[in-house]
Amino acid sequence: MTGVIKQYWQEVPASVKIFAKRALLLIAGWLLLYQLLLKPAGVPDRWLTHVTATSTVYVLNSWYGHGFAATDGTMLNPVSGSTDKISFITYKNILRLRIADGCNALDLFMLYAGFLLCLPTGAARMTLFGITGVIAIFVLNILRLYALVLLAINLPGWLNFAHHYAFTIIVYCCIFAGWVFYAKSYTPGKMA
Helix, strand or coil: CHHHHHHHHHHCCHHHHHHHHHHHHHHHHHHHHHHHHHHHHCCCHHHHHHHHHHHHHHHHHHHCCCCEEEEEEEEECCCCCCEEEEEEEEECCEEEEEECHHHCCHHHHHHHHHHHHHCCCCHHHHHHHHHHHHHHHHHHHHHHHHHHHHHHHHCHHHHHHHHHHHHHHHHHHHHHHHHHHHHHCCCCCCCC
16 A cells, blocks of 8 residues: 555656645644644734624624624633633624634635645745735625624524535635636746
């Protein structure tokens, strides 16, 4: 079996091998950094979740009507039994949405940027696409949360489907489209 794997690995193009090695190193490095240092300290999760909630409230109050507020608090995690820090969006003092750290798009930022780091392109191009992509994902996440709040108010029966399926598919399709545009629009020597 090992011989078969070695044979297939030797047939893989060099650029794919470089991409795979970079991806594995980045994934391992990010998981170690996040799980061992960042997550226990709440950095940048607490800040990013708070900014995401307040940005969503700003958009809601601007586009839908006043009466929305964002607050930070804690909530008992039914799975782990621990108390998690969380942000809440209320409308006229009624809870409409809970935003956990997992909904702040940090994983999406890292996933998007990690792919860019694995491709052999220039630093200026990578930086431009990285910053633009992260901003686009942030805005997309705000719009997603905006829509979830509106669903919670107007069509609560659709909230779980939209959160777990529809919006997840939309967000990942947009990220994939960004990757495709980044990879296909690259020509060596241009903006390297």
